[in-house]
Amino acid sequence: MESFGARLRRATMERGPVCVGIDPHAALLRQWGLPDDVEGLASFGQTVVDALADRVAIFKPQSAFFERFGSQGLAVLESIIRQLRNAGALVLLDAKRGDVGSTMGAYASAYLEPSSPMYVDAVTASPFLGVGALGPMFDTARRNGGGVFVLALTSNPEGRTVQHAKVADGRTVAQTVIDEISQLNRGAEPLGGFGLVVGATIGATGHDLSQVNGPLLAPGLGAQGGAAEDLRAVFGKGLSLVLPSYSRDVLAQGPAVSGLRDAVARVQAECRHALGVGFE
Numbered sequence: 001m002e003s004f005g006a007r008l009r010r011a012t013m014e015r016g017p018v019c020v021g022i023d024p025h026a027a028l029l030r031q032w033g034l035p036d037d038v039e040g041l042a043s044f045g046q047t048v049v050d051a052l053a054d055r056v057a058i059f060k061p062q063s064a065f066f067e068r069f070g071s072q073g074l075a076v077l078e079s080i081i082r083q084l085r086n087a088g089a090l091v092l093l094d095a096k097r098g099d100v101g102s103t104m105g106a107y108a109s110a111y112l113e114p115s116s117p118m119y120v121d122a123v124t125a126s127p128f129l130g131v132g133a134l135g136p137m138f139d140t141a142r143r144n145g146g147g148v149f150v151l152a153l154t155s156n157p158e159g160r161t162v163q164h165a166k167v168a169d170g171r172t173v174a175q176t177v178i179d180e181i182s183q184l185n186r187g188a189e190p191l192g193g194f195g196l197v198v199g200a201t202i203g204a205t206g207h208d209l210s211q212v213n214g215p216l217l218a219p220g221l222g223a224q225g226g227a228a229e230d231l232r233a234v235f236g237k238g239l240s241l242v243l244p245s246y247s248r249d250v251l252a253q254g255p256a257v258s259g260l261r262d263a264v265a266r267v268q269a270e271c272r273h274a275l276g277v278g279f280e
């Protein structure tokens with residue numbers, strides 16, 4: 001399998017530089033005139049697939065909103081993942097897994113082994129047990145051309161206490177995560193498969209993202225108050241690596257297919273402008 005970095009680079013060049021999150025909140029289901037049950041969930045997901053699967057580079061389904069409905073919700077998630085991938089889109093599952101290494105091996109099998117029913121192109125991971133504990137997931141990703149996006153500087157205000165804390169050598173915890181991921185991507189062409197998550201809401205923090213050589217997922221745009229024009233201040237020299245991500249801002253324009261497509265066209269245009277030449 002071609003590397004995730006190469007596949008992501010090609011997808012964003014062909015379809016535009018944006019990730020669309022699939023977060024079926026109960027409030028969105030209501031707003032779309034759907035019941036807050038597994039049928040409503042399936043209808044919501046199918047509408048997103050039908051409207052957008054052929055025009056978005058990468059989707060980020062949020063696992064929590066599917067887990068809410070137990071095994072039936074997970075079956076809906078599997079079906080959506082399959083359809084998105086069949087339509088040529090990449091899928092980044094937002095599951096934010098993080099555990100001891102031996103358990104990370106099982107999460108890696110669940111998401112990054114091609115034989116798994118929940119197989120995706122990439123997954124989000126939390127480094128709170130140590131970046132090294134994510135090793136089995138990194139190994140599986142490398143072997144199968146998958147990607148892992150590790151939380152570094154999250155969009156929520158509560159993250160600062162941990163992420164901006166200093167370690168013994170004076171770096172912040174977030175900078176140690178950034179540096180370890182940069183190391184994993186060193187020398188990768190055209191782009192490493194190990195990404196970081198950096199919220200678009202956090203402003204200029206002085207962190208150095210210039211050596212990452214991997215994608216920088218930027219959630220927090222739209223519904224959480226971040227705007228495309230903020231990206232330059234947040235990412236500085238890492239701007240060319242940014243993968244902006246929108247969930248509610250796009251989804252709230254459904255269920256009309258035209259509403260969803262227009263919203264995607266709008267955020268694509270805003271991000272192309274904000275990122276300069278796009279994701280290159």
Ligand SMILES: O=C(O)c1cc(=O)[nH]c(=O)n1[C@@H]1O[C@H](COP(=O)(O)O)[C@@H](O)[C@H]1O
Nearest residue numbers: 062124154155197199219223224246247248
């Ligand atoms: O990993 C993420 O995607 C993530 C990291 C972060 O720092 N902040 C953040 O909001 N997210 C996710 O991004 C999505 C944001 O959704 P909207 O606020 O509706 O665009 C949710 O699925 C969050 O779980």
